Amino acid sequence: MFFNIFSAIIIVSSLMVVLSRNPVYSVLFLVFTFLNASIIFLISNAEFLAMTLIIVYVGAVAVLFLFVVMMLNINSTKIKEGLLKYLPFGVLLTLVFVGELYVIFQGESLGFVTPKIDIEELFQNGNSNTKAIGLYLYTDYFIIFQMSAYVLLVAMIGAIVLAYKDKKSIKSQNVFIQNTVRKEDLIKLVDSKKK
Amino acid sequence: MIILPEIFLSLSVLALLLVGPFIRKKGYVIIGYLVLLVLIISQFFIFKNIFQFEPIFNGFFVIDSFGSFMKCLLLIGTTVVIYMYLTVNKDNSINQIEFPILILISLIGMMFMVSSNDILSLFLSIELQSLALYVLVAFSKEEENSSEAGVKYFVIGSISTCIFLFGASLIYGFFGTTNFTEISEALGQTREISLFLIIGVVFVLVSLSLKVSAAPFHMWTPDVYQGSPTIITAFLSVVPKVAVFAVIIRFLVFPFGEINVDWGRIIIILSISSMVVGSFGALFQKDLKRLFAYSTINHVGFMLIGLVPGSEDGIIAISIYLILYLIMNTGVFLVILNLRIDERNVTSIKDLSGYSNSNFFMAVCMAIFVFSMAGIPPLSGFLGKLIILNVAIDNNLFYLAIIGVVSSVIAAFYYLRIVKLMFFDKTNDELDKDVNIESKVLLSVLSFLNISILFFPEFFLDLSASITFSLFAVN
Numbered sequence: 001m002f003f004n005i006f007s008a009i010i011i012v013s014s015l016m017v018v019l020s021r022n023p024v025y026s027v028l029f030l031v032f033t034f035l036n037a038s039i040i041f042l043i044s045n046a047e048f049l050a051m052t053l054i055i056v057y058v059g060a061v062a063v064l065f066l067f068v069v070m071m072l073n074i075n076s077t078k079i080k081e082g083l084l085k086y087l088p089f090g091v092l093l094t095l096v097f098v099g100e101l102y103v104i105f106q107g108e109s110l111g112f113v114t115p116k117i118d119i120e121e122l123f124q125n126g127n128s129n130t131k132a133i134g135l136y137l138y139t140d141y142f143i144i145f146q147m148s149a150y151v152l153l154v155a156m157i158g159a160i161v162l163a164y165k166d167k168k169s170i171k172s173q174n175v176f177i178q179n180t181v182r183k184e185d186l187i188k189l190v191d192s193k194k195k
Numbered sequence: 196m197i198i199l200p201e202i203f204l205s206l207s208v209l210a211l212l213l214v215g216p217f218i219r220k221k222g223y224v225i226i227g228y229l230v231l232l233v234l235i236i237s238q239f240f241i242f243k244n245i246f247q248f249e250p251i252f253n254g255f256f257v258i259d260s261f262g263s264f265m266k267c268l269l270l271i272g273t274t275v276v277i278y279m280y281l282t283v284n285k286d287n288s289i290n291q292i293e294f295p296i297l298i299l300i301s302l303i304g305m306m307f308m309v310s311s312n313d314i315l316s317l318f319l320s321i322e323l324q325s326l327a328l329y330v331l332v333a334f335s336k337e338e339e340n341s342s343e344a345g346v347k348y349f350v351i352g353s354i355s356t357c358i359f360l361f362g363a364s365l366i367y368g369f370f371g372t373t374n375f376t377e378i379s380e381a382l383g384q385t386r387e388i389s390l391f392l393i394i395g396v397v398f399v400l401v402s403l404s405l406k407v408s409a410a411p412f413h414m415w416t417p418d419v420y421q422g423s424p425t426i427i428t429a430f431l432s433v434v435p436k437v438a439v440f441a442v443i444i445r446f447l448v449f450p451f452g453e454i455n456v457d458w459g460r461i462i463i464i465l466s467i468s469s470m471v472v473g474s475f476g477a478l479f480q481k482d483l484k485r486l487f488a489y490s491t492i493n494h495v496g497f498m499l500i501g502l503v504p505g506s507e508d509g510i511i512a513i514s515i516y517l518i519l520y521l522i523m524n525t526g527v528f529l530v531i532l533n534l535r536i537d538e539r540n541v542t543s544i545k546d547l548s549g550y551s552n553s554n555f556f557m558a559v560c561m562a563i564f565v566f567s568m569a570g571i572p573p574l575s576g577f578l579g580k581l582i583i584l585n586v587a588i589d590n591n592l593f594y595l596a597i598i599g600v601v602s603s604v605i606a607a608f609y610y611l612r613i614v615k616l617m618f619f620d621k622t623n624d625e626l627d628k629d630v631n632i633e634s635k636v637l638l639s640v641l642s643f644l645n646i647s648i649l650f651f652p653e654f655f656l657d658l659s660a661s662i663t664f665s666l667f668a669v670n
Contacts, residue, residue: 140253141253141315142252142253143252143253143255143256143316144255144315144316144319147307147316147319147320147323148319150205150300150303150323151319151322151323151326154297154300154323154326154327154330155326157212157293157296157297157300157330158297158326158327158329158330160293161291161293161297161330161334162330162333162334162336165336
């Protein structure tokens with residue numbers, strides 16, 4: 001029941017993301033879609049994924065989108081022009097997705113096996129979803145966690161190195177020196193007749 | 196703790212990042228020397244446990260003598276590059292404290308790569324090393340080419356990452372685990388090899404050959420080599436190649452050794468096309484860096500011959516070739532770094548004309564390195580080619596051996612053209628004549644190694660045999 005309501009809302013609001021005239025509304029509908037998706041995660045007992053979805057996608061990505069949309073003056077009519085042109089491609093992608101879903105629900109085996117991580121076992125000890133993930137992440141997968149942190153550190157250093165401009169190369173004026181300049185310092189009077 | 200060198204390096208990177216901004220003048224020199232010190236210390240850590248075998252961190256990494264040996268090579272290569280950066284480099288646009296630190300971070304990624312025993316850790320370490328390399332390639336803000344090369348390298352690297360992940364997910368889907376040891380055990384019990392598994396292995400292999408610039412996936416190499424700062428070209432052409440080769444060897448030989456026939460064909464295609472592209476592509480190049488990019492592709496193709504049989508002698512041959520390749524290539528790039536006109540680094544082949552008249556010592560050294568790359572007998576490059584061809588003939592891969600020889604003969608043409616330009620052509624007077632003593636010392640050492648290694652082949656054969664033994668002992 002709840003699942004049907006929320007998934008209907010998701011479908012409608014994601015259609016509105018594409019169809020609404022104002023780009024700001026589009027982004028707001030995107031946020032709405034993410035919120036409803038996180039509720040569906042909550043219904044299926046995946047509270048960690050629900051929280052991450054809100055924090056990462058709503059808190060960071062969508063707000064960034066909103067920021068960019070507000071900063072850039074995007075002409076909304078021009079965006080709409082391509083809608084018919086891209087429609088066949090969109091339909092094709094949808095068909096592929098539907099076909100993949102069909103294959104999955106048919107249960108046709110591709111020779112794949114189930115993974116060996118037994119997360120059910122952790123649940124049975126009364127652990128919550130988030131705690132179970134944490135127990136894996138900080139013990140067995142500790143080194144992977146640390147290495148991801150290191151990769152993020154490198155990304156940060158790289159962004160600063162590539163974007164930072166040394167102050168020496170910028171030609172800005174020093175206000176104090178500019179105010180204390182006197183006429184005699186800059187202008188030299190030369191008697192041209194003497195020569 | 197046995198993974199000490201990596202932990203030590205990671206912690207020292209953090210310390211150097213903290214110290215760096217507080218150094219007022221010439222921070223990059225002080226940080227550079229500190230990095231050099233850190234590298235030498237970690238070299239000792241590795242020597243300490245070079246003959247140990249131990250899976251660590253819940254099987255995500257493994258310490259074995261193959262990995263330790265490759266780490267030694269990586270450390271030596273990086274040390275030489277940092278030394279070149281401190282003494283030879285005169286390009287002011289890369290004189291920032293982050294430069295040696297980023298090289299160090301990339302090295303950490305490569306050291307993790309070499310010892311990783313799990314697809315997950317392998318993926319993260321590849322990302323770590325390439326992310327640092329993207330920044331290093333685009334480091335020089337004054338040159339447009341550098342940014343262009345950075346963007347190209349980044350896009351190609353991202354595609355390579357996607358392909359790797361797709362292949363890795365297929366492998367995970369087939370085995371339900373990403374650990375190499377468990378995959379190896381599971382593969383031993385499987386009767387029927389699914390097509391999906393082979394597709395997965397091939398995808399990972401394609402991604403790795405993008406990183407090592409084997410031939411159908413080599414397009415980025417000349418552009419990136421030409422655009423990036425010369426010191427980074429020297430780094431790119433040596434150190435990541437060693438690391439990725441070690442990864443390819445470990446990935447193919449250890450968990451997937453049983454399906455040797457399947458990936459062997461792919462390696463044959465990669466090898467032949469690399470040798471052909473590497474020898475023909477370089478013929479009409481006008482830029483030294485581009486020329487040596489194609490020469491790298493040629494060498495990679497040659498090394499891949501050794502991997503085709505998937506046997507111990509092939510890996511021994513590749514290990515020896517990697518050592519020799521490191522010695523030859525760092526030498527060549529040291530000479531290129533010293534080519535300057537009015538304190539500006541030049542890389543055109545024409546600038547080398549008549550180099551022997553203006554600087555005889557450098558010209559002789561360059562000739563030694565280039566002859567060695569061509570595989571002329573008294574020099575060390577001959578040893579590498581000989582052993583690789585020997586492996587090919589032992590395993591009845593005659594056509595590979597013939598293509599290898601023909602491609603080296605064609606490659607010898609452009610190597611000899613450099614020698615002819617240096618010794619028999621008109622002198623180019625614009626070239627700066629002064630060469631500092633530090634680069635002369637390093638050049639003498641490298642050329643001495645190039646001449647002398649052929650007289651002690653047993654040492655290198657024994658060394659490589661003992662290190663590759665660890666790779667096969669666990670199988």
